[in-house]
Amino acid sequence: MHGLADGVQRRQDPGGLELLGVANDQASAGIALQGGQLLHWTPAGEKPVIWLSPAAKLLPGKAVRGGVPICWPWFGAHEQNPGFPAHGYARTAPWQLTETRREDDGATCLALRLSAGPANADWWPHAPSLELHIRIGTALELELVTRNEGSAAFRFSTALHAYFAVSDVRQASIHGLDGCSYLDKTDGNRPCRQSGPLTIAGEVDRVYQKTGADCLIHDPGWQRRIRVEKRGSHSTVVWNPWRDKAAQLGDLGEDGYLRMLCLESANVADDSITLPPGGEHRLWVRYSVLPA
Numbered sequence: 001m002h003g004l005a006d007g008v009q010r011r012q013d014p015g016g017l018e019l020l021g022v023a024n025d026q027a028s029a030g031i032a033l034q035g036g037q038l039l040h041w042t043p044a045g046e047k048p049v050i051w052l053s054p055a056a057k058l059l060p061g062k063a064v065r066g067g068v069p070i071c072w073p074w075f076g077a078h079e080q081n082p083g084f085p086a087h088g089y090a091r092t093a094p095w096q097l098t099e100t101r102r103e104d105d106g107a108t109c110l111a112l113r114l115s116a117g118p119a120n121a122d123w124w125p126h127a128p129s130l131e132l133h134i135r136i137g138t139a140l141e142l143e144l145v146t147r148n149e150g151s152a153a154f155r156f157s158t159a160l161h162a163y164f165a166v167s168d169v170r171q172a173s174i175h176g177l178d179g180c181s182y183l184d185k186t187d188g189n190r191p192c193r194q195s196g197p198l199t200i201a202g203e204v205d206r207v208y209q210k211t212g213a214d215c216l217i218h219d220p221g222w223q224r225r226i227r228v229e230k231r232g233s234h235s236t237v238v239w240n241p242w243r244d245k246a247a248q249l250g251d252l253g254e255d256g257y258l259r260m261l262c263l264e265s266a267n268v269a270d271d272s273i274t275l276p277p278g279g280e281h282r283l284w285v286r287y288s289v290l291p292a
Ligand code: TA6
Pocket: 063, 076, 086, 087, 161, 185, 205, 237, 238, 239, 262, 264
């Protein structure tokens, strides 16, 4: 790749990660090449929309708390091998930057790639290639493209594990999941049904099933709504660890659990994807801010 587009900077963080900073008239953002992880995104004139923990550890081989981690090719603990990295190997693998581009409307586009190779051989005996397309403007768009370049079909789960910034999670509500069935991971995956908007007043860890619906996060404290649009996903995960689990995690910062909620566009559980040789799956999201 030759040169970087205007407004894109590459630097080495003191912790050892390679980071990209993006600034244009519409927004600013940061990206770590490790994990192909968007770290933060702030539209011009707004408070941050994608939240990075103030206590996040930016270290090689460690998952970074915040941003939009890419869970791939499994979600949560590996079913057969609990010692394998949680949420798959892609979020701590070294991705390559393949393109940066400034669009006519002023948005910045980047592409990153994770090819099959030594990084995945220990964990995943297939030949996948992953591409992440990022568009940073007044809205943030992410598209994760999974291709099967091998000769056998494979099955995978994935999630764009987005951490959204909120003024106070106790005041926020999530709209768009009314009537959906979900598995409650805080209660042994008990099947439940959502009634009305979702509010958070304790630990929440849920997999909403059979839903391709867009969601809105209402945040009266910051007088805004965050719109989450998605395609190629029929499951949605909502997570907040609440006080005790947050303290165990140790990288959420003081009261960090009150400043964020995860709303993840996913292909998990029944919605896992089987890709035949030569097959391709696209998971696309767009995040944007609307007035309250
Ligand atoms: O998406 C929800 C979840 O799977 C939770 O169960 C919780 O553990 C969270 O992700 C964070 O996982 P991590 O491995 O990043 O600590």
